[in-house]
Amino acid sequence: MKKLLGIIFYISIILPFNLSNTFANEITYEWFKTQTESTTANDLVWEKDFENFLKRNITSKKIYLGMHRNNEKAPIIESYLMVLGGGPNEIIYKDNRKYIFTSACRHQSCDEKGVLFIDTEKKQTIGLIRHAFINDTKYSSKMDFLIFSKNHKTYEEIPIIFIEMVKEWVTTSHSNEPPSKVRFIGSDDKIVEITNKY
16 A cells, blocks of 8 residues: 555656656747746857757758868757857847847857847747858858758748848847858758848
8 A cells, every 4th residue: 555655646746846857948949938047149058958959940961161170071050059159149039039039159269150040939940150161162251151940941931030130130249241152051951052132
């Protein structure tokens, strides 16, 4: 009888508590809409589940963006976390927290920057990396933009509010200027130059 009572106690009290703690830090689109503790891009990078959220919601394509040794191609998330992990900007909320926008720059290389855009209602994530190299291209002091989204197949599907917020960010953030070239990686994982559409 005592054993049965112990099992019932575990199932009804302890197990739900353990499960709630296990998933308490899971980052979802709803988490972005309701959280108040993280106020900058850096705060997000330090959140326990943020990297997992990105892995679920951005491309896993390997690419060289000048941030790894020996021209090594690496998953975009590695470069993305680097550019979101340096000097941060505040998280901006629009339309009752429907849209979230934040940015940062790479530690000790603030010409390289990252942008995170989230639509909490449509459950969409769009990333941007400001970079000097891509795969075999030579270094240029004029930086390029790489925009990527698993939720959109073509650049034309990207919401206008994202473009408007990026253009405002270009004119207001430190050491920033319009890109030389703009490339896009959509849900098909192809790199497409879209400079004339940006």
